[in-house]
Amino acid sequence: MSTHISKLKTGTPRIWTTRRDEKKRRMEKVRSMLNGVILPTDHIVDALEVLLVSGDRVALEGNNQKQASFLSQALSNVNPQVVNNLHMIMSSVSRPEHLDIFEKNIASKLDFSYAGPQSLRIAQMVEDQTLSIGSIHTYLELYGRMFVDLTPNIALVAADKADRQGNLYTGANTEETPTIIEAAAFRDGIVIVQVNEIVDELPRVDVPASWIDVIVEADQPYQLEALFTRDPRHIKETHILMGMMAIRGIYERHQVQSLNHGIGFNTAAIELLLPTYGESLGLRGKICKNWVLNPHPTLIPAIESGWVESVHCFGGEVGMEKYTAARPDVFFTGHDGTIRSNRAMGQVAGQYAADMFIGASLQIDPDGNSSTVTSGRLSGFGGAPNMGSDARGRRHDTEAWLNMITDKEPIVRGHKLVVQMVETFQSGDQPTFVDSLDAIQVGHDAGLPLAPVMIYGDDVTHVVTEEGIAYLYKAQNIEERRTALAAIAGVTPLGQRHDTDLNEKLRQDGLIAFPEDLDIRRTDAKRSLLAAKSIEELVDWSDGLYEPPSKFRSW
């Protein structure tokens, strides 16, 4: 070795296997409890108390549907004298014990993406300093960081079945399980999997045993919510009117081929209008062919009528297992015939390979910034900002993407269609259009460095309300953007301040369109236009393959 280098390489030689050694040390402690990789159900708390070390980074699988509920319950029962100060990494904070562990001092820090049902409690706990937040992420960011600076020491995840070697079948709800496991398994983290059942032979292998350390059969199946089921009974004529406008004024106009729909009655209405209103416009086979979304039951009629070429899913949906298995030309399925989802690749596809994202929001400010964070609720982001922003790294073109170009310069780029679809008032007569987002105050109270904005105004290309469509991508400056938005803000304070004399010019310039500009009569927006008006009719459409959870059955 040259003296030059030996001068730089001073001190005692470093040990480069501390993570591997530590994993081995911990695994030795549970060896006597294990039969191969299998841990008896009733040993889980004991095992966690030796496999976890205070201060560990722990990735606990809380997807927005599937919950590693047995493991989260067990975690909340470890002795805080033994295990404490955990740094939790969770895409979704959904169950009470997800926060109980902070109250019990088992965990102290949280990096997360979404906290729907627990959003109020999180905000309160941050204020009380029971919990400190690392950051709030979109799903894809959180997964990315698991390979960079938030690599888990311990992964607690859920699968349907395991075989005795530890191979996993995740079935319909693969979701983010392989991603979390990969990040932990390949950096000497310990991977602990709860399964509903241990079997001799798996229908297929979703995650290989090479990546798994401990399998435990849960005392009951993992929690699974039907989050993406919308009962058509609750679709109102306003949703139908907005859906017609969106189909005519956006989907058809820009020739949207590939798309993502969020949860909500607005987009459920669109799904149910394609086989009727869409058909009458002759659009079948021309738009909405390739989808990135969960298996929405309200998409069944469009699938059955031949609108849909493909659907790639982030996760599954309770009740849709048989239907998706019977439609492999449309859904991604394994050789065993059941659906395969993948939240990480679904988010990549939704970000980069979709013409359009369309979603709803609770508040929109005059610049078009929007958020679902409202007073006292720290609800997080989920996947929306990832898909509901312009993917500036995109270089391939599609007609819809090119359609957003308004510049004439030699160097330009297209833009993703980012559509916000909202009624001007929320239930309870709260205006959707507000002068300032509650998110600013909530962010301030939670000590966040920036306000938790869901979709930034400069990413939004269209806003649809029951009044009309604002084509924000055409605005040449912020003033034009504001005016166009105000023109469709109805009788909210923002809308009332708008000078309606400007509307004629805005319509001529294509900055806004009212229903009549799109050849839509408000009186045509009837529930009779929906391809299915109830869950029961969705079941009919599916030839009985869709099996809705009992809470959606009313017949």
Place this chain on the structure above:
Amino acid sequence: MSTHISKLKTGTPRIWTTRRDEKKRRMEKVRSMLNGVILPTDHIVDALEVLLVSGDRVALEGNNQKQASFLSQALSNVNPQVVNNLHMIMSSVSRPEHLDIFEKNIASKLDFSYAGPQSLRIAQMVEDQTLSIGSIHTYLELYGRMFVDLTPNIALVAADKADRQGNLYTGANTEETPTIIEAAAFRDGIVIVQVNEIVDELPRVDVPASWIDVIVEADQPYQLEALFTRDPRHIKETHILMGMMAIRGIYERHQVQSLNHGIGFNTAAIELLLPTYGESLGLRGKICKNWVLNPHPTLIPAIESGWVESVHCFGGEVGMEKYTAARPDVFFTGHDGTIRSNRAMGQVAGQYAADMFIGASLQIDPDGNSSTVTSGRLSGFGGAPNMGSDARGRRHDTEAWLNMITDKEPIVRGHKLVVQMVETFQSGDQPTFVDSLDAIQVGHDAGLPLAPVMIYGDDVTHVVTEEGIAYLYKAQNIEERRTALAAIAGVTPLGQRHDTDLNEKLRQDGLIAFPEDLDIRRTDAKRSLLAAKSIEELVDWSDGLYEPPSKFRSW
């Protein structure tokens, strides 16, 4: 069923298993050639002629390092009377036969990401209409589309080893293999894998047999290039000067913790300056801790000196296998001890979880747009635009990201650091700073709808040349951006038109910095500052674990 629905559901019942049926039909035809999933080596062309159908979408693994060279060779030998009009999906077009298949009329359409060595020939073939381009993508876009509208009928990929069930070990070069396989396998595509070796037991399983249809032992190991090896012998004092400026004026100033480095002598210089110049600034443990990059040999001294906490790799690097296996605290490795890479998750991490992207370019225009596409070469994008753009879906914060905020508004967001590091002249005295990118003409000639810009000016936050740094993120408007850029453009025509009287103001406003503003003396930029000055010294640093390919050995 209600009459309402039965009216909508007219016509003959559709068959929903056409893809699965078609796969079964094709697989039946090779059944007699197969022993389980294993196809004899000399049957590959016969097998391809029955497994492929004209017009198929075929994903052929050409990573930027690993090539499914046995399968691409076989594909170029199928009878074009039998198989033609294939639509090829390839992340990297690297080998002659990748284009031969178009000349032989076996394939007609190409979607790709990168075409380094074949870029001239592609451009010519497009002009001759031998080949039509679908689109040019970044890697992540192409993977996303494989789950949306470019799902492969056939996947031709490469792995190190398979067992007799068809489980795969991809070893150091996992790269994009699992991603391509997943897209095909779960939509009834046929997955054909060439392996270097069929063994009884694998070191670990990287892809489960459930996803694989055909395994064939290749007649020779897959092609693997050492693309990320830079010989320190070729690092010039200009690179060192620029590296010192980058470390002082960007890395330290913005506290860059997580980052990606591209290929190139500029960034190799930075890697080799961290243990010397970086150490003298007291920056170890403060910056550059978490990396997303391939196992660059030039990173060895920084790793050995304790700078690097983690490296997640897109792929492997020839010769770095033993070194990475011996450093599991830093690199992602499996329970078998060898490195695991993953190009898709690496790109996600590089896009969303890294503070900074830094790369080079061949041309930069006055607005800061840049491209590596130069006269007659359609080289594609690779992963650079994905990581070298502002990830607008990002919602988590880091110090560096927040540091890019110049607005005082209540609703703002951070920005990824996107750094271009270029000498003002390329070799052959071609100016890097040009009035107009060659990409505009090349795009026009190839019939592309947009010029193939690598990094857009409005995404770039910093440009470093041997003259100084332009802090473009601070520019309040396009004029300021142009002026700052011109100030560091040296004696290129763009630089010569710049009014140097403006420099004092630009320096005061922090829009530019010269070496002296960063306490750097040009005369200090000596090769003696490099922690290693040759490949041999890198081997020394690694305690002999790094085994460079023979072409890099000169001792």
